[in-house]
Amino acid sequence: MNELVGAAYWLPLVCGGVIALAIAMYIVLDGFDLGLGILFFFFPRETDRDQMMNSVAPFWDGNETWLILGGTGLFVTFPHAYAVVMPALYVPLIAMLLALVFRGVAFEFRWVAKPHHRKWDIAFAVGSLIATLCQGFMLGGLLGGTKVEQGQFAGGAFDWLTPFTLLCGLGLVVGYTLLAATWLVLKMTGTLERRARRMARVLLIGMLAFIVVVSVWTPLQFERIGARWFAWPNILFLSPVPAATALFAWACWRGLARSRFIFSPFYSAVMLFVIAYIGLVISTYPYIVPPSITVWDAAAAPSSQRFVLIGIAILLPFILGYTIFVYYTFRGKVRADEGYH
Amino acid sequence: MTAVLLARLQFAFTISVHIIFPAFTIGLSAFIATLLILWRRTGRDHYHRLARFWTKIFAVSFAMGVVSGIPMSYEFGSNWSRFSEVAGNVIGPLVGYEVLTAFFLEATFLGVLLFGWKRTPPWLQATAAVLVALGTAMSAFWILSANSWMQTPAGHVMRNGVAYPVDWLAIIFNPSFPYRLLHMLTAAYLTTSLVVLAVGARYLLAGAFKEEAHTMMRMGVGMLAILGPVQLLLGDQHGLNTLEHQPAKIAAMEAHWHDTGPMDLVLFALPDQRARVNRAEIAIPHLGSLILTHDWNGRVPSLEDFPADAQPRVPIIFFAFRTMVGIGLFLIALGLTGAVLWLKRRLFTARWYLRTADWAWPLGFVAILAGWITTENGRQPYVIYGILRTHDATSPIAASTLAASLTGFVLVYGCVFSIGVYYIRKMIRHGPKGAAVASAATGHDLPNQPLASARESTRESRSEPPVI
Numbered sequence: 001m002n003e004l005v006g007a008a009y010w011l012p013l014v015c016g017g018v019i020a021l022a023i024a025m026y027i028v029l030d031g032f033d034l035g036l037g038i039l040f041f042f043f044p045r046e047t048d049r050d051q052m053m054n055s056v057a058p059f060w061d062g063n064e065t066w067l068i069l070g071g072t073g074l075f076v077t078f079p080h081a082y083a084v085v086m087p088a089l090y091v092p093l094i095a096m097l098l099a100l101v102f103r104g105v106a107f108e109f110r111w112v113a114k115p116h117h118r119k120w121d122i123a124f125a126v127g128s129l130i131a132t133l134c135q136g137f138m139l140g141g142l143l144g145g146t147k148v149e150q151g152q153f154a155g156g157a158f159d160w161l162t163p164f165t166l167l168c169g170l171g172l173v174v175g176y177t178l179l180a181a182t183w184l185v186l187k188m189t190g191t192l193e194r195r196a197r198r199m200a201r202v203l204l205i206g207m208l209a210f211i212v213v214v215s216v217w218t219p220l221q222f223e224r225i226g227a228r229w230f231a232w233p234n235i236l237f238l239s240p241v242p243a244a245t246a247l248f249a250w251a252c253w254r255g256l257a258r259s260r261f262i263f264s265p266f267y268s269a270v271m272l273f274v275i276a277y278i279g280l281v282i283s284t285y286p287y288i289v290p291p292s293i294t295v296w297d298a299a300a301a302p303s304s305q306r307f308v309l310i311g312i313a314i315l316l317p318f319i320l321g322y323t324i325f326v327y328y329t330f331r332g333k334v335r336a337d338e339g340y341h
Numbered sequence: 342m343t344a345v346l347l348a349r350l351q352f353a354f355t356i357s358v359h360i361i362f363p364a365f366t367i368g369l370s371a372f373i374a375t376l377l378i379l380w381r382r383t384g385r386d387h388y389h390r391l392a393r394f395w396t397k398i399f400a401v402s403f404a405m406g407v408v409s410g411i412p413m414s415y416e417f418g419s420n421w422s423r424f425s426e427v428a429g430n431v432i433g434p435l436v437g438y439e440v441l442t443a444f445f446l447e448a449t450f451l452g453v454l455l456f457g458w459k460r461t462p463p464w465l466q467a468t469a470a471v472l473v474a475l476g477t478a479m480s481a482f483w484i485l486s487a488n489s490w491m492q493t494p495a496g497h498v499m500r501n502g503v504a505y506p507v508d509w510l511a512i513i514f515n516p517s518f519p520y521r522l523l524h525m526l527t528a529a530y531l532t533t534s535l536v537v538l539a540v541g542a543r544y545l546l547a548g549a550f551k552e553e554a555h556t557m558m559r560m561g562v563g564m565l566a567i568l569g570p571v572q573l574l575l576g577d578q579h580g581l582n583t584l585e586h587q588p589a590k591i592a593a594m595e596a597h598w599h600d601t602g603p604m605d606l607v608l609f610a611l612p613d614q615r616a617r618v619n620r621a622e623i624a625i626p627h628l629g630s631l632i633l634t635h636d637w638n639g640r641v642p643s644l645e646d647f648p649a650d651a652q653p654r655v656p657i658i659f660f661a662f663r664t665m666v667g668i669g670l671f672l673i674a675l676g677l678t679g680a681v682l683w684l685k686r687r688l689f690t691a692r693w694y695l696r697t698a699d700w701a702w703p704l705g706f707v708a709i710l711a712g713w714i715t716t717e718n719g720r721q722p723y724v725i726y727g728i729l730r731t732h733d734a735t736s737p738i739a740a741s742t743l744a745a746s747l748t749g750f751v752l753v754y755g756c757v758f759s760i761g762v763y764y765i766r767k768m769i770r771h772g773p774k775g776a777a778v779a780s781a782a783t784g785h786d787l788p789n790q791p792l793a794s795a796r797e798s799t800r801e802s803r804s805e806p807p808v809i
Contacts, residue, residue, distance in 0.1 A: 064411065071415045076436065079425050080429075083425040083426045087419055093415060095749075097412040098753045100411060105404050157742045304433060316441070326453060
């Protein structure tokens with residue numbers, strides 16, 4: 001890597017940072033609305049489901065747009081990684097896309113179909129669950145390593161399927177459901193809020209268990225990840241990661257126990273996700289397709305990356321600005337009469 | 342079937358289903374924005390009722406557009422990984438700008454438009470509608486730029502089989518882009534205008550929602566009468582541009598096998614790909630030359646002027662093109678007839694015209710699909726014209742996996758989107774909420790009073806019977 005200087009060195013890093021940010025935004029934003037779909041299994045009452053859906057209905061389009069930005073962002077800035085990863089993860093990718101069809105249209109179809117909306121409740125819940133599982137499988141498949149020969153994916157359709165990917169799938173289900181439960185604590189009142197509080201405590205314990213298991217499993221299975229975290233002096237620099245995890249886990253627990261706690265449990269859960277995500281980035285850096293393709297190997301032409309970065313520098317502040325504007329417009333607890341149909 | 346054919350079928354299927362929704366929502370968002378601006382300026386309530394009614398239909402269509410659009414942004418890589426490597430440097434940023442400038446704008450302000458009736462001031466509603474309409478048009482700008490670059494690549498150099506950008510303006514404004522953009526945007530506005538006109542006609546035939554129906558009829562007819570002829574002119578110019586840059590496509594569109602003299606215009610034929618002749622041909626001498634070269638005796642390159650392995654297959658292109666043009670001419674006739682009836686003050690009463698308009702609603706969509714089938718097949722056997730052949734562009738994925746995913750897409754899309762179209766039909770049958778309903782059964786016009794004002798802002802159940 002030493003021969004790379006100037007733009008050829010830092011452009012791919014900046015682009016990698018932007019893609020990582022887009023994926024993080026997606027995981028946090030669509031995470032809670034996918035988790036809400038999974039929570040439908042536990043909230044059978046129609047009025048509860050109406051309110052749960054209303055609490056995310058103004059945002060879901062925007063949330064899923066981060067998924068498009070993640071996909072096209074990878075295409076734009078790292079076409080080589082895009083061309084290797086998508087074929088490698090073909091099966092969970094297509095399954096996720098099809099599941100997202102069901103849960104996406106359910107947002108609109110459910111209201112039009114009333115009173116015959118049960119099938120869209122099921123589509124929303126099952127679609128959300130499958131999409132989440134597939135995203136976990138894709139994460140696990142990517143971390144587990146991709147077989148590359150002559151610059152192309154050279155493995156089979158089910159190479160991604162290992163015990164580790166199954167673990168990642170389940171972990172993401174628990175994590176997204178935790179985000180959704182804490183979202184309900186933030187947006188709901190009455191019995192719905194109380195039930196969400198109780199569920200979130202169980203889910204928080206589950207999520208922490210998965211974080212611990214992944215943190216033990218990956219350094220043991222992948223030598224380079226072990227070296228990254230436990231070699232001196234890295235262990236010193238990286239120690240804030242587990243410390244921050246512990247801090248926000250505590251804050252989330254306190255927030256769930258007392259409704260007047262200064263920091264809403266939703267934000268603590270988001271921070272837990274962000275820290276876990278940073279941990280994964282630290283583990284895989286500088287690879288974009290572990291264990292062979294780095295951000296520099298996969299980078300698009302500098303002119304292409306520069307052209308897109310200019311657009312991102314100008315437009316991303318606007319996008320973040322009006323995303324915040326919409327969340328601000330629809331802030332606070334959901335009113336019972338909200339909706340448009 | 343081979344993996345290449347399966348990958349092509351999957352892309353063709355997913356993008357054909359997808360394009361229906363953006364084509365509709367591009368026009369519909371502009372229509373809604375216009376209605377809200379008219380409402381703000383005139384204060385007439387029926388504009389507002391119409392805007393809210395169409396916004397609900399917009400929401401359902403937009404949701405289908407989003408969920409069918411997400412797969413598109415992944416299929417480049419999952420099914421066309423060699424294409425992604427070759428074209429990524431050039432096409433990638435165009436698609437990236439589409440997401441950055443258009444998708445977030447549309448998705449975010451749609452949230453305001455749908456759910457903000459109670460929480461935001463009226464001017465913000467109108468602004469949100471304008472921003473959504475702007476977003477849909479921007480999205481068309483970038484994705485058509487990317488597609489046009491695949492048809493008429495420019496502004497790049499090839500190194501080791503990979504395209505590298507040299508001049509971004511030349512890439513974005515590649516030779517076929519301005520024509521394709523205007524042609525497609527006009528097609529989208531025409532398609533939506535026709536749907537609006539058809540719904541207006543349907544309400545009048547049923548004797549319901551008169552005030553709303555009159556507005557929809559006037560706006561629909563006006564758009565058709567103006568944009569129909571404009572589209573003919575744009576199509577002609579687009580054709581001349583194609584003749585300049587992709588003459589083999591023109592030869593296939595016209596089933597022009599041999600260049601033996603001034604070109605006929607083939608009205609109908611059964612092109613025989615193997616024998617390279619037209620059977621059962623009906624043709625007008627010289628007219629082909631006149632249209633394509635604007636010269637009575639002009640010569641047009643024929644298919645035999647191109648190597649056998651650089652020719653598209655004729656029949657599908659030939660018929661798709663004729664379908665598009667035939668529908669286009671019909672829409673012009675429909676628009677002009679409507680304009681004449683309007684001048685004679687018979688637009689709202691001529692039942693034969695109302696019935697024709699009612700029946701014509703899907704034609705715009707058919708024409709758009711036919712047009713895309715023409716231009717995309719006409720680019721074959723290349724995926725990037727002259728640079729990368731389609732069969733060299735695929736991913737290393739087994740045919741069996743592709744067969745499974747294609748089956749999945751057909752089943753899921755077939756089920757979900759046909760139900761979606763059924764729901765839109767159901768919403769149209771219920772009509773604008775709060776509008777004056779003249780019951781067809783009683784034949785009396787009710788006074789113009791809100792029917793459900795108490796529930797105006799709540800998502801009400803749709804168990805009550807449809808109005809028409």
